[in-house]
Amino acid sequence: MHDQFATTCWTLIAFSIVALKLIKSKSSDPIGYILFFYFFFGFGPVINYLMGMPIYFGIVQENIANASMIMCIGIASLGIPHLITRDPSLVPDNSKSEPHNWEALKIALIVSIGYGVVKCLLMLPLRAQGASKIAMINIALPQLHYVYLLLQMYFCAFYFSATRVSGLKRPFWINVMVYVAYCLIVGE
Numbered sequence: 152m153h154d155q156f157a158t159t160c161w162t163l164i165a166f167s168i169v170a171l172k173l174i175k176s177k178s179s180d181p182i183g184y185i186l187f188f189y190f191f192f193g194f195g196p197v198i199n200y201l202m203g204m205p206i207y208f209g210i211v212q213e214n215i216a217n218a219s220m221i222m223c224i225g226i227a228s229l230g231i232p233h234l235i236t237r238d239p240s241l242v243p244d245n246s247k248s249e250p251h252n253w254e255a256l257k258i259a260l261i262v263s264i265g266y267g268v269v270k271c272l273l274m275l276p277l278r279a280q281g282a283s284k285i286a287m288i289n290i291a292l293p294q295l296h297y298v299y300l301l302l303q304m305y306f307c308a309f310y311f312s313a314t315r316v317s318g319l320k321r322p323f324w325i326n327v328m329v330y331v332a333y334c335l336i337v338g339e
Contacts, residue, residue: 154216159201161219162194168230175234182233184307186226193222195339204338205284256309260322263302266295267329274336284338300339303330 169190173183196206197219206212274287288296303326310323333339 154213155201158197158216158219161216161223162197162201165190165194165219165223165226168226168234172230172234181307182229186230188304188307189222189226189229191334193225194219197222199338256306257319257322259302260306260319260326263299263306264322264326264329266292266299267326267333270299271329271332271336278336287337296337299330299333303327 169183169186172186176183196210197215199206200210200212200215270291273291274282277287277290306323306326310319
């Protein structure tokens, strides 16, 4: 019981830091989004554990409280300094012209949106029938599941490198929405 209370506290503290950073920076600083991805991947299984939902078989449940503390310290060590100050080197300078043509990123985002939508549509009926996460992942190119999840971090990093490119904002945010829907459906 003590471990669940400690785990809940570490999770709430980490979430609070991430939420405060996202609120403070709005969409002008990638640190908030980096923290969000770290929280999502690090604390996703922890939240599932706290809610009594299934978690990966390789996770040692006795270590969840300590792992939560360490992940919270990681989020705090990156988030708190950026809550106190603003690091101008991480915020794109809108006065400079963009040196790159980001058409390839637009194409990659559109392909990612298409893949995510197709997977969501294929998995939704299975989810409604109570299929397991593994069963849902195993339909339509299961080998791309973790590649798809990993690509989202790259898209986030590239997006903040190319914020001045017209036509990039909408596909990026549509992709984020599809990605969140995909993760919610599959229970990632």
